[in-house]
Amino acid sequence: MSSTEEKPLKTELDQLECHFTWDLKKADTNLTDHLNRLEHNRDLNLGDKAGTARTHNSLAYVRYLLGSHEEALTNLQRSVELTKEYYEDNCDKKLIVTYGNIAWLHYHMKQYAECKSYLEKLREIKGKKIVPHEVLGEKAWALFKFSRKYYGRANECFRKALELEPEEGEWNAGYAIVLCRTETKCKSPKDSLAIQQLRRGIETNPDNDELKLLLALKLAEFKLFDEAEDLVEKAFEMSPDSPHVIRYVGKYMRNYGSLDRSIGLLKRALEIAPNSAFIHHQLGLCYKIKKEGFGSFREKKRFRRLSISHLEKAITLKSGFVIAMAHLGILYGEDRKIKQAEEVFQTAISISDEKTDGLQAVHLYYGEFQQYRKNCLPLAIEHYKKCLKMANDTKHGKKSAKNLRKIASRYVSMAEALSILEFIEQVTGGRLSTAEGCEHVLESTNNEE
Template sequence: MFVGYVKTSCPEDKLLITELNKQECHFTWNMNKKDTNITDHLIKLEDNLDLRLGDKAGTARTHNSVAYVKYLLGSNEEALTNLKKSVELTKDFYGDNCDEKLIVTYGNFAWLHFYMKQYAECKSYLEKLKEIKEKNTAVSTSALHPQVLGEKAWALFKFSRKYYSRAQECFKKALELEPEDGEWNAGYAIVLYRTETKCVSPQDSSALKQLRWAIETNPDNDELKLLLALKLAEFKLFDEAEDLVERALEMSPDSPHVIRYVGKYQRNYGSVDRSISLFKRALDVSPNSAFIHHQLALCYKQKKEKFREQPECQRFRHLSISHFEKATTLTSGFIIAMTQLAILYGEDGQIDRAEEVFQTALFAAKEKTEGVQELYLYYGEFLQYRKRNQHLAIKYYKDCLKMAPVSRDGKKSAKNLKKIANKRLSYNTNDTRALGILEFIKQVTGKKQFTAEGCEHLLESTSS
């Protein structure tokens, strides 16, 4: 649902609508309700407020976003309350002469009063915005004001993963105007960290470079230090990474964000038992965090894999299942967690429950992209090995391979397809289904075409 840029055939409203459509605020930033799970988004925003994460300026921005979500959910009075709180915090942080910092908030007020048919109040806020722009030529074009660009970037970034590229561009433009601003540098670093694909070396990583600079402009931001540590660990630069982890935990031992990132680091590169301990601490503070339940589930899954015998293997599997269940309950459409939960149900012999979760994840995949390729791979393996449905498994392996042939999941799907083809060709070298599979792999990956005559060599080269 996009609520900005209203049109009307009523002449007396046209001037008002024209002015509203010029404003830079949540109502005109094309943040579509269908691009996010609006309830989950609200829970995350309100969790940030409850945990008092960030300074008053950041909290003011969060209240702005909450106000917009409340409007989308039809709670206009609650939306107004959040906008008033945003003004209060902004003035408390910057002082009374901070109108430039309130451009977005006043725009939101104007739009909200318009939708509530409170036209006098709407016009009042539009007049305030006009006065701000007349007093300061630097904000005459608010779309190019760094404060507006920065707030827009944060709003887009938090609203939907689909808007990460737009958020990145806004942060970049804000930094062109204010290169040393700590908030915009931090935001730009975080969005680069979230979007950067695997790099060959540290020198190729834009996220690593930006994280270092963001820490220079935010020396007390321990979350940035941990993101840098995780990025360094990708390149096996463990000495510097572990130093950052220890420093961050020492400086912010009770911060939920710090604890969860330290826990993630320990799970990936250190002690899984230490990670479990940290995530349990974080859960005491944020019992309804899908992220923490997901991380704990992964920890217990990792513990499970170290035990091949009952009852320890079964105990850790059930602990992992319980936290995956909680994560998927707290965040609908959590495809990555649903996929892992379904796999564990399958291992536990709960085939019908596994199938049900896979179907829920496949339905969610119609609206999302994150985790979908992994879902196709593991559903294909579930079909092949648990349900003995090779025909349908081939379909999902192909869907997985088409999404990204050179990714880990794409390569695994290609390998699974080749194994199926090889087995069929071992019985009949002219099996048209098998040859079709090999031709499909060739077309998608661009590798050498295989014919019936060349299949014997293929069988030897792909049998591993």
């Protein structure tokens, strides 16, 4: 094909709605981790043809970015097969994105006749005046799964899709999950859009037990345990062998119920999904809490080693798992593995940006590591301040403020203490402008100990 013939083909391709035109940048995700996660989800959700078809679409795009064009084409062909099996005669609107991806992939493979063939298929579908919410929904899922940086865009696409078809269960579920991931702390359940949308998601997806567990976790944040525990029991009763359900039940038990039961459930989930970074992380946290409880030195050491083992596995399976790195770093420090701790903290900081989930925990734990394992107060203060500045009303922000006040009351000069306390008041919105005020806060801090 000459360049003159290729130009109008490219112009038509640019107008398609698919992964190739949605500005999914390889720099915004770890492609290897993303590929592993998609393959893991595909293998766990074999019974869900619609969801698996969508996963094959995403797998194809990631494989294209990695240069594996033939494998990408195989994924797209499998996506078409699954879509036709599930939707039968009503599949055209569900194939718009997949056909677009196939057309683009053939273009990149210089298979122009095949590319034109799929463009023709899309023209036929377009002629049937397919409503656009199908594409909006697929775009929302693609954005959501590709990168945390795209959650805002995914949120907007789900919202627009639901404006066009409010009863669509998949979009209601997706919108609820995105809100769960992005919502900041609310004062009451009535203020929580995530809780409202989770209820809507369950209403339109009564068999979706994952949504019930996400709602249970949100309700438990407001101490609404009766309804939360009822949801947990119902979800687990309906899906006792689903690793997705088991892991959230395990998380709920760890936070609000029995730690030992949580460990048992998570071990069971791990037998079904041995390569789940999420489950290894949850087990690591359970053993970390066990280590902090009562017990002999030998027991504490054993639980610490178990925690380290699962956290190491989690970051091996998911190299960008920043929150797991934060927990692993602090445990390495306790285990006197100072070099390994320093390395894992530096890696976590280097791969993060200010919106990375877990970065606030990294600053808190790195500050504690510098203070208690390396006896370096300047670096401890620096990272406590970074943690507090990210968000002052979270548990990590509050812990950083407490640590800073303790340093101000015990370990630095009055001038330095005043500077630290003024910083805290500035970030949290309070006022502290005099030495007298500084002395009052220091005295209060000492009395709290």
